[in-house]
Amino acid sequence: MRDELERPFAELPAALVEELLGKSAELSRRLREGLDALRSARRAYRTQLEESHLLQREGALLDVPVPTTCGVDGAYAVERLIATDLVAAVAVAVEGLTPPSETRHWPEPRHRAYVQTERHEEEISTLARAVMIGMELELAAQAPHEVVFIDGSLTTPLIYFNQAMNRAQAAPDLHLTEFLLRNMEVYLAAYRDVLLSQRTDRAWVGVPKYSVRREIGRRLGWPASMDDRAMLTNLLEPGEFIRPQPLEAPRQPWHLQLDPLPEGIRKRAEALRGEIIGLLGRVHVIYYRPRAWLPAFRVEMGGAVAENAAQLARVMQALRFQSSGPGILEPYPIYLADRMVKHLGRAIPTFRQVISQELVKTYEGDVDEVFLNLHGYRTESGH
The missing domain is CATH 3.30.2170 (archaeoglobus fulgidus dsm 4304 fold)
Incomplete structure (x- = not known):
């Protein structure tokens, strides 16, 4: 996990990383233009809020x-x-x-x-x-x-x-x-x-x-x-x-x-x-x-x-x-x-491993079948 945080691009192809980073200047420019426009109009928007009586303290x-x-x-x-x-x-x-x-x-x-x-x-x-x-x-x-x-x-x-x-x-x-x-x-x-x-x-x-x-x-x-x-x-x-x-x-x-x-x-x-x-x-x-x-x-x-x-x-x-x-x-x-x-989401794969180990204790067949059938290939999560 620490490796993923410290080297976020480690598993991506170098050419893909270079292309993504090359777009950062253009994206930065567009964001700056939006923020500049909002800053320039801030006084007018504040006046609108005050005159509409929506603004409270x-x-x-x-x-x-x-x-x-x-x-x-x-x-x-x-x-x-x-x-x-x-x-x-x-x-x-x-x-x-x-x-x-x-x-x-x-x-x-x-x-x-x-x-x-x-x-x-x-x-x-x-x-x-x-x-x-x-x-x-x-x-x-x-x-x-x-x-x-x-x-x-x-x-x-x-x-x-x-x-x-x-x-x-x-x-x-x-x-x-x-x-x-x-x-x-x-x-x-x-x-x-x-x-x-x-x-x-x-x-x-x-x-x-x-x-x-x-x-x-x-x-x-x-x-x-x-x-x-x-x-x-x-x-x-x-x-x-x-x-x-x-x-x-x-x-x-x-x-x-x-x-x-x-x-x-x-x-x-x-x-x-x-x-x-x-x-x-x-x-x-x-x-x-x-x-x-x-x-x-x-x-x-x-x-x-x-x-x-x-x-x-x-x-x-x-x-x-x-x-x-x-x-x-x-x-x-x-x-x-x-x-x-x-x-x-991160705990569920570990929970699955615990279940597998418990199952192995009582399973009468080949234990390889347990690990094969309980192999996890994707975790979906949300909240």
């Missing part, structure tokens, strides 16, 4: 105590073996920096895990990803903290669930399919609770690292070459934020396929689906730049949080307090959770 928020927080993230991995697929999905919830006045403590990260072998099937990764995000939502809904950060957009679970439910029809006999269908009602109920944020002592917010959304840019007529997060990273001063704005409507209505569910579960799931789709229409987004060394955060929240001054102030206080370490470009508990789950 921390001083306008209610004064609230630093809340307790946690971050939730997940990962999945599929180890493609000769004879089978080894599938794993995990979710972890990690407590953030503890406020000075807080005496309670979550002693260790909470987690959910799924691991199973499956026959070779194209649908595996889509189903594993849905299980991963379902476990994330379950952990998030059960977390006892005042502000719960979810790594990603609040709209992503519906998209992943719909994709997986469509694939479930094509592969009904997979263990993953059975597990997802059995737990879908629980996952949808957790998703509903996260979007509803009905309790005044709890707030769930999504903090996506990557976004192409342009709610602010479209409203103000900014160039389409930069999304809102990129623009506002360059426009907002530390301590400034964009007041809550309705989430950009999808090009097509939200949809979730539920036909694969057993009839008894399906009726309850359909009711949850209706609630979820209605609540997605009330999701709001803010952009906030808490520190000079940080980019603007895109933060998505349910309408109950966005429209409650105390809840909004609590979320902003949590973001500021959990972003106090230079070099960490996201809220601290999300950073920790992300670091943990990223290791899943």
Whole structure:
């Protein structure tokens, strides 16, 4: 691993490396032109923000105590073996920096895990990803903290669930399919609770690292070459934020396929689906730049949080307090959770070796058959 980091081009043909490096000057020039144009127009864009009354400062928020927080993230991995697929999905919830006045403590990260072998099937990764995000939502809904950060957009679970439910029809006999269908009602109920944020002592917010959304840019007529997060990273001063704005409507209505569910579960799931789709229409987004060394955060929240001054102030206080370490470009508990789950893809090949060694102890045939059939040739992972 160290060799890969220190010699990133070591395995590439020299001519290919030379061609890639030869393009760096042109790419640098294009990037400079874009940044120069943004810098030249910065004053005009700032004036637009101020005149639109979208721009707010921390001083306008209610004064609230630093809340307790946690971050939730997940990962999945599929180890493609000769004879089978080894599938794993995990979710972890990690407590953030503890406020000075807080005496309670979550002693260790909470987690959910799924691991199973499956026959070779194209649908595996889509189903594993849905299980991963379902476990994330379950952990998030059960977390006892005042502000719960979810790594990603609040709209992503519906998209992943719909994709997986469509694939479930094509592969009904997979263990993953059975597990997802059995737990879908629980996952949808957790998703509903996260979007509803009905309790005044709890707030769930999504903090996506990557976004192409342009709610602010479209409203103000900014160039389409930069999304809102990129623009506002360059426009907002530390301590400034964009007041809550309705989430950009999808090009097509939200949809979730539920036909694969057993009839008894399906009726309850359909009711949850209706609630979820209605609540997605009330999701709001803010952009906030808490520190000079940080980019603007895109933060998505349910309408109950966005429209409650105390809840909004609590979320902003949590973001500021959990972003106090230079070099960490996201809220601290999300950073920790992300670091943990990223290791899943690298851990699965080792887990496969342990399984192979256990199998060898009891296998009555030629042990070469074990290692041949459990040879891994590709690992797919995501989070």
